Amino acid sequence: MAAEQQSVAIAITGASGAVYATRTLAALLERGVHVELIVSDYGRRLLRDELGETAAVERLRPYLAERYAVPASAGTFTLHSNRDLGATLASGSHGCSAMAIVPCSMKTLAAVAHGLSRNLIERAADVMLKERRRLVIVPRETPMSLPQLRNMVLCAEAGAMILPAMPAFYQQPQTLDDLADFMAGKILSALGFEHKLYPEWTGKVESR
Ligand SMILES: Cc1cc2nc3c(=O)[nH]c(=O)nc-3n(C[C@H](O)[C@H](O)[C@H](O)COP(=O)(O)O)c2cc1C
Numbered sequence: 001m002a003a004e005q006q007s008v009a010i011a012i013t014g015a016s017g018a019v020y021a022t023r024t025l026a027a028l029l030e031r032g033v034h035v036e037l038i039v040s041d042y043g044r045r046l047l048r049d050e051l052g053e054t055a056a057v058e059r060l061r062p063y064l065a066e067r068y069a070v071p072a073s074a075g076t077f078t079l080h081s082n083r084d085l086g087a088t089l090a091s092g093s094h095g096c097s098a099m100a101i102v103p104c105s106m107k108t109l110a111a112v113a114h115g116l117s118r119n120l121i122e123r124a125a126d127v128m129l130k131e132r133r134r135l136v137i138v139p140r141e142t143p144m145s146l147p148q149l150r151n152m153v154l155c156a157e158a159g160a161m162i163l164p165a166m167p168a169f170y171q172q173p174q175t176l177d178d179l180a181d182f183m184a185g186k187i188l189s190a191l192g193f194e195h196k197l198y199p200e201w202t203g204k205v206e207s208r
Contacts, residue, residue: 014042015103026068035077098134113151
């Protein structure tokens with residue numbers, strides 16, 4: 001997918017793993033993508049709890065610039081209110097090509113599975129499914145209940161990709177950033193972007 005002029009929706013909800021969201025955002029911006037960002041109330045809390053006050057939603061752009069050296073000339077993002085069901089993302093006529101919910105709480109997963117559309121994250125996800133566009137759901141919970149497992153099946157049956165927050169260890173990660181890079185790379189691939197966020201599998205574990 002060519003990155004220029006594209007708009008991709010990223011939703012951050014209140015599941016653990018805020019770093020997966022910030023790494024994904026930085027990688028999309030580095031590619032010149034326009035990101036339409038929606039953050040739930042608990043997503044806002046998780047950003048601050050896990051990454052600190054400098055990663056609060058209102059300071060996210062400078063945070064990404066400093067943390068990941070995203071140049072000011074890179075892509076842009078629009079922050080939408082999760083309460084605004086009249087936002088562009090709420091309509092299938094808006095040309096947003098893909099959406100990732102990263103990380104995705106079990107609550108939002110349940111809402112998407114059942115088409116509730118009570119807030120903009122849920123509605124935008126519903127739009128992606130009805131328009132047959134890419135919807136990538138990055139759930140995080142452990143262990144999982146039967147209803148949670150069933151909700152993932154429902155979303156997958158409706159056309160979403162379930163991409164659990166499960167970084168691999170065969171790449172011999174040395175840092176938390178290596179784990180976040182792996183997940184962000186998987187998400188970018190699922191959204192249709194090329195990247196070099198983790199080394200390609202060569203058929204054997206490379207010793208460091
Ligand atoms: C620190 C913290 C960590 C949480 N981690 C998870 C999690 O990993 N997975 C999950 O499904 N919910 C988790 N929750 C609970 C959700 O945030 C809660 O269910 C919330 O209502 C989700 O709402 P949202 O989907 O609108 O963001 C966590 C809450 C807090 C405060």
